[in-house]
Amino acid sequence: MVNFFLRRQHPVPQPSPGTAALERVRLLVAGERSADGSALEELTAALLEVGATGSAEDSFEALRTLTERPALLLRLDAFIRREWWHPTRPTPRPTEADPVALALAALHADGRIRERAVRRMLDQPHPGTMPFLVLRTSDWVRQVRDAASAGLAVLLHGDPLLATPATVRTALLINRRRRGAFAHGQLLVPLLTGSTTALAGTLLAAPEAPVRRFALDAVAHRLGIRDLAALAERDPDRQVRARAAEAAARQAVWTDQTELLRRLARSRHAEVRVTALTGLMRTGSPQSVVAYLDDPSAQVRALAREAARRTGTDPLTHYQAAVRADEPQVGAVAGLAETGGRADVPLLSALLDNPAPQVRVQALRALRSLDVVPVPRVTALLRDDSAAVVKEAAAALVPSATRLPADLLWDMLTDPQRPAVRRAGYRLLSRRDRLTALRAAVLASGDTHPRLAAQGRTDATTRIRELTPHPWLTRSVPTLDADPAQAAELLTLAEERRTVLTEDVIQLLRDALRPVPGSR
Template structure:
């Protein structure tokens, strides 16, 4: 493959020369097959006469046959068959389908043909696919099922979707479970839905999926199914310990139904706002007010949980709880200080005189929250206070946030300050400033966006 040749072009050239699809293609991706089909049907003017397929093996005379003509000639190679299945001539595509039976390597392309614009091609492709699916092994299903899901979204793909659903409803449980491990997310989602409907997964396995799967939709569906199974001892520990806040919130909510509402109290200080809200709801349903718990937790500086100040602001009373939050902005732990400032933002505090000094905090998290709290009132901030914090003697995180506030304030000094900081002699600082302002850093293969075009 030349440096300018696209991988799919190289794959088509390999097929035309009698070789198989190169291992560099990601055949598990349904887009690979649909793009391969589109590229072949576009045609390739740069093919040599030796490369250009003539499909002579279909009739023995080099011409496409009518749909019902007998076919002679030798058994086609996989490459010949793949090229014919994607040919621009519908008669060639239909004729090629007669040779696709028992050829699992091209089954994904047969799946593409089930949504073909030509009705005879669609009908023949569905017949071939319906006959091939029951005997297909797991590797073949792994590349074919995602294609069927993808083409099922096309204008003429509804029958393909129905065919897939009919097959999976009766497919061996091992095949459905194998599809749940697929890298294609729509495939995993469909396999999970069918596994739940057919009762193929125990509650504990569903809970593990909810806790560890990378796909949000799979996590949510698995958590719902695990809770519906009604086995708290197997599911709740996994759900409550999940990395995803959505899954933990489902577990916390289920504590009430399991009669274990008291276990929701530690989740009042969870890192997820949704989980904290669910924990408060569970405690209230159990007859306990979470507000005194937050106040007690925040009152002792030695034991205050990191997120207790933010939780206090989320359900507290402005007049009663603001003084406690201001006290916690001086706490020895940076995380407590940062979330106390975040609590002030929840209360929409506009005391610029007290918030501005928080921009000088040594912890970047505190400065970030202080800048967010000041942002709605950036046009009222003293320009000199912000300019002073962009100076070279200041910590980098302070300079970055001050520059952003200067931009939002509409200051006339912003343009010159931004130009100066984006040309800072420190490469780390320069990169941070450019990223903060949405300007790409120049690289060997990427031209950076011009600074003045960004400002315009």
């Protein structure tokens, strides 16, 4: 009772209509992944509601949420242009008081409305409306395009910080269009001239990798070597790391900073290591590169082998000794496969008993690359404790699939515990005769593992349709060569998968298995 009176005295505050609409915009933007018209219609209505009932801050927050997904903005542009051409549609009026209406008016099908919206955005520039202005620089109407392009150039000259990450991302997307290169070029100007360092910092810290690449390409020549090295070591995007490492290594070679190159060579990213080691080679330090003969990266190993040849070290001898160690490194096993031959097969085969799963995987890859696979020994690995080893063993045995015991493969396909074993069994059964492959696909289509079930369903449908003659195709129709008992078993199995394979596909199978008149 006390709690009841407390609730009466202190009612829970209800969100304002604008706040509720803003939250709906966030949910729609986060969940919209396709060009579905109904979702875009709902998003447009939610945006208009924010503009009509919310504050200016709510409106700009709604626009920021939208422009964080530039691809969605482009789809919304196409949708609004198509839908608002109809005269019964409400037309937002471009006013400074409602930023959402102003932004959506810039997407309207009527070029005169778009032009008025562009001029209003130029009179009251704001980072939240810049992506819409950039979008109109590629407009198909010359008057709209000229106004947006000239205005964008003037705004960026006066205040480069208007180029937010969302603005840059939008420019990168429309740069693929016929008239979309102008905005891309204008956004490069303040970065290339160095008119503001704050803009480069903002774009290099953007969450979108394409924006960081764009900024780095423009300002790499002005960044210090320590900043470049930090980007190469910490950025989550591979291309950013590679470009930053290349710029840092170039400066390090020019200034003879070998210690920084050694630091980058210890990076956990292969693209950074190979660039740093290339720099060490250019500074005349090949001996430092030889230590990377056992690197996990093939590129790094190739560079290290070149350094070994320059210093008189035999890479093959090194690898042969390295794989005999108690705990051989994965890179050493791969290096032996790259430099050795059939004479090294006993060394590689012995590694199939190594307790480290990754070493067993690499040994299987090495034997496969040398085209010398000990079938009985590798067959035993189809039941290995490691899923990666099972997968690699199946790949190595694919050329020998018809020589493997059929009972073993069917047992693998019906293994009740391990999806990796079932996938390996299915992969090998698919390489046998047509009837076996189809039966395996039908059986796998009902698997509890979603990926294997999807693969089985697709393969079964494709194989069954291949059995259907088409009067307009000249290709010969394959046959299953199934006896009556095998045909009945296959059809029964397919009937059990009716919900997966569909009735149409099962009917095609019935027709394909129906005995030909006059045959015995």
